[in-house]
Amino acid sequence: MDREEQRQRFIDIMAKFTVYTGRYLPDDVLSRLEELRETENSDLAKIIYDAMFENLKMAEELNRPCCQDTGVIQYFVQVGTKFPLIGEIEECLREAVQKATVIGPLRHNAVEVFDEKNTGNNVGTRIPWIDWEIIPDSDEVIIYVYMAGGGCSLPGAAKVLMPLEGYEGVVKFVFDQITSYGINACPPLLVGIGIAGSVEVAAKLSKKALLRPLGSHNNNPRGAELEKRIEKGLNDVKIGPGGLTGENSVMGVHIEQAARHPATIAVGLSTGCWAHRRSVIKISADMEYETISHKGAIL
Numbered sequence: 601m602d603r604e605e606q607r608q609r610f611i612d613i614m615a616k617f618t619v620y621t622g623r624y625l626p627d628d629v630l631s632r633l634e635e636l637r638e639t640e641n642s643d644l645a646k647i648i649y650d651a652m653f654e655n656l657k658m659a660e661e662l663n664r665p666c667c668q669d670t671g672v673i674q675y676f677v678q679v680g681t682k683f684p685l686i687g688e689i690e691e692c693l694r695e696a697v698q699k700a701t702v703i704g705p706l707r708h709n710a711v712e713v714f715d716e717k718n719t720g721n722n723v724g725t726r727i728p729w730i731d732w733e734i735i736p737d738s739d740e741v742i743i744y745v746y747m748a749g750g751g752c753s754l755p756g757a758a759k760v761l762m763p764l765e766g767y768e769g770v771v772k773f774v775f776d777q778i779t780s781y782g783i784n785a786c787p788p789l790l791v792g793i794g795i796a797g798s799v800e801v802a803a804k805l806s807k808k809a810l811l812r813p814l815g816s817h818n819n820n821p822r823g824a825e826l827e828k829r830i831e832k833g834l835n836d837v838k839i840g841p842g843g844l845t846g847e848n849s850v851m852g853v854h855i856e857q858a859a860r861h862p863a864t865i866a867v868g869l870s871t872g873c874w875a876h877r878r879s880v881i882k883i884s885a886d887m888e889y890e891t892i893s894h895k896g897a898i899l
């Protein structure tokens with residue numbers, strides 16, 4: 601494969617995978633929704649879950665996105681220093697998004713700030729958003745796709761807490777946000793929390809927390825315990841599927857952290873909705889792919 605063929609193959613894979621992400625929920629999210637449906641006792645909550653599964657079935661049958669809001673496209677790229685297209689990934693992903701917008705179809709969700717003009721192809725200033733991590737000595741790339749919908753982005757917030765507010769301040773911040781704005785994000789929610797020393801790091805980590813597989817835990821036992829306790833507390837609020845009350849509010853609570861300044865704790869919050877369109881793909885140097893989030897998917 602020459603360079604141009606590699607480029608075209610990469611664009612094609614990423615365009616199709618982006619479309620696929622909008623149609624099919626990842627394996628872990630599907631199983632969690634099935635588990636949560638079983639925990640519900642009320643007819644109303646069961647009806648909401650049934651509507652979600654019916655919606656997913658129709659998206660598959662009709663080849664349509666499973667939610668009309670296919671979001672602003674975000675890519676979290678872990679690229680090996682020896683991946684052949686390392687210098688061209690951004691340009692290729694911008695092309696992939698334009699292609700995905702047509703074949704998806706994806707809703708036009710990139711509005712230029714100040715001009716207030718929709719670009720009409722989901723590409724705009726710094727959009728698709730690309731977050732980079734460099735992996736030394738690898739010749740592969742792993743790409744997370746996230747569709748940041750309007751509703752599921754709405755409860756997002758970040759703040760540097762006053763000294764002495766401590767971890768209690770983190771918990772209060774999360775509960776205030778979720779109980780005030782959580783229902784806008786089509787529960788059951790995935791709650792991503794970042795804890796760090798400054799606001800932008802906390803915000804970014806809160807989004808990274810949403811990329812972790814459901815069922816995973818914070819790498820520090822105290823962090824894992826805090827995840828469990830916040831999850832239990834939020835479920836006790838009984839927001840329920842669709843915000844219409846029920847046994848559970850969340851699919852999970854994920855915390856990611858960075859070492860902080862001695863005087864400050866910054867907290868960031870991002871939320872994912874029931875239609876948590878987060879996918880992961882690995883592409884090798886010879887442009888073969890493996891869909892990690894959707895086992896066995898053929899693009």
Ligand code: SF4
Nearest residue numbers: 667749751752786873
């Ligand atoms: S919150 Fe999620 S399911 Fe609800 S409209 Fe937005 S993208 Fe769709």
